[in-house]
Amino acid sequence: MSVSTAAADQTVCAPLPVLGRDVTVPIVTGGEVTYAALDYAASAPALQRVWDDVAAYAPYYGSVHRGAGYLSQLSTDLFENARRTVAEFLDCRGDDQVVFTRSTTDSLNLLAATLPAGCQVFVFETEHHASLLPWKDAQVTYLNAPRTPQEAVTALERALAARDPHGPALVCVTGASNVTGELWPVRELAAAAHAHGARIVLDAAQLAPHHPVSVRDLDVDWVAFSGHKLYAPFGSGVLAGRADWLREAEPYLAGGGASRKVTRRVDGGVDVEWHESAARHEAGSPNVIGAYSIASACKALTEAGFDRLVAREEQLIGAVRAGLAELPEVRVLSLFGDDAPRVGVISFVVEGWNSSHFAAALSAEYGIGVRDGLFCAHPLVRTLLGSDPQTQGECGAPEAAPGEKSLNAIRVSFGAGTPDEHVERFVRAVKELVRNGAKWNYRTEGGRCVPAV
Numbered sequence: 001m002s003v004s005t006a007a008a009d010q011t012v013c014a015p016l017p018v019l020g021r022d023v024t025v026p027i028v029t030g031g032e033v034t035y036a037a038l039d040y041a042a043s044a045p046a047l048q049r050v051w052d053d054v055a056a057y058a059p060y061y062g063s064v065h066r067g068a069g070y071l072s073q074l075s076t077d078l079f080e081n082a083r084r085t086v087a088e089f090l091d092c093r094g095d096d097q098v099v100f101t102r103s104t105t106d107s108l109n110l111l112a113a114t115l116p117a118g119c120q121v122f123v124f125e126t127e128h129h130a131s132l133l134p135w136k137d138a139q140v141t142y143l144n145a146p147r148t149p150q151e152a153v154t155a156l157e158r159a160l161a162a163r164d165p166h167g168p169a170l171v172c173v174t175g176a177s178n179v180t181g182e183l184w185p186v187r188e189l190a191a192a193a194h195a196h197g198a199r200i201v202l203d204a205a206q207l208a209p210h211h212p213v214s215v216r217d218l219d220v221d222w223v224a225f226s227g228h229k230l231y232a233p234f235g236s237g238v239l240a241g242r243a244d245w246l247r248e249a250e251p252y253l254a255g256g257g258a259s260r261k262v263t264r265r266v267d268g269g270v271d272v273e274w275h276e277s278a279a280r281h282e283a284g285s286p287n288v289i290g291a292y293s294i295a296s297a298c299k300a301l302t303e304a305g306f307d308r309l310v311a312r313e314e315q316l317i318g319a320v321r322a323g324l325a326e327l328p329e330v331r332v333l334s335l336f337g338d339d340a341p342r343v344g345v346i347s348f349v350v351e352g353w354n355s356s357h358f359a360a361a362l363s364a365e366y367g368i369g370v371r372d373g374l375f376c377a378h379p380l381v382r383t384l385l386g387s388d389p390q391t392q393g394e395c396g397a398p399e400a401a402p403g404e405k406s407l408n409a410i411r412v413s414f415g416a417g418t419p420d421e422h423v424e425r426f427v428r429a430v431k432e433l434v435r436n437g438a439k440w441n442y443r444t445e446g447g448r449c450v451p452a453v
Helices: 003-008 048-060 070-089 104-113 149-161 186-195 244-248 288-304 306-325 355-366 378-385 420-436
Strands: 024-026 032-034 097-101 120-124 139-143 169-174 199-203 222-226 237-241 259-264 270-274 330-332 345-350 371-373 409-413 442-445 448-451
Touching (some): 048 070, 070 097, 104 222, 288 306, 306 345, 345 378, 355 371, 355 442
Parallel strands (some): 199 222
Antiparallel strands (some): 024 032, 259 270, 330 345, 371 409, 442 448
């Protein structure tokens, strides 16, 4: 089925309204075009529903917890209701905690700070740096990139079987790759972890905006995700899951809100009694608007229906992959193969093109925003490109002029707010650039490829 016929299929839905859908940008060949935002994997545009909800609440904004005034009490109710909405969205267990953080990165660093002494951590090299790097105080085993879902399960089982069975252990795994978009066998990995006495945390940053995430069904111990990838870019994230490690650890930040009671000792020191609830790790004034926006996005996606959202996204994925497959110069990056289920995240390289040059031409000549680089998943991208995994690189484009080889790739990503026309324009633009070359001259400036003026 082509993208243009998607609206006729009742199993799919129209794009959800997002901010910026009518923004126009200049192109170097003259005039303006409607901007095609195809970088959802970095930050998705805000849903119009989220923006409207935040705007309606803004005049009533107040400090949360302990305030006697009406606005403070209203804001407190809104903040705590947001926590309950997120718990429902994730299908949490009754005794799970939902902690509001700044992002997935913040959530996983928070969890890393709560690990019991002697904890062993197991993580695949394929992870985003947010889930690859926080475990510096633990004994970490980095697993090589698997080439099939079953290989991932087998590799984890083998590593867990060789661990010290008497100490605590944690497995960290992504739900959907931020590079290839491929879905990981989370349920099977969770079963393997639990069979060997380990716990598991799911990095759902790329999964939650595209597919339903059930803590119960997947049987994960924790899940982390970011608001800015869930159409709620107001600086908030979530860590949800088992309460015991969170409750037993020192607060992630020390300060007001985390402390239940503070008293002076006779010797002049201070004794602190910390909260045992989620507030223990939410010191300071909480990001009420961020939490509310996440809850609003959760409701919007649930009401739209994930079955219909997934069906439409699969049509968009099919259109992009079919278009790229027509070009022998294009190589789509994949761990698990063409038939692997995936979300709307596709990375590729083009023979004869520096990836930064190609991305710059998409932007300057067609008004299409994609991303190029290593996508803060350096070991994975290097493995997929067949380069030395120890080669140095940066998250952005390295210094390479147009036409020169660069150690990076191009990523196109989309979701519930992407119009058909954006995908169609992208496919057309890739074909024209590959077959005809760029219409403009480009140069390297500050590590980025930009149009020459």
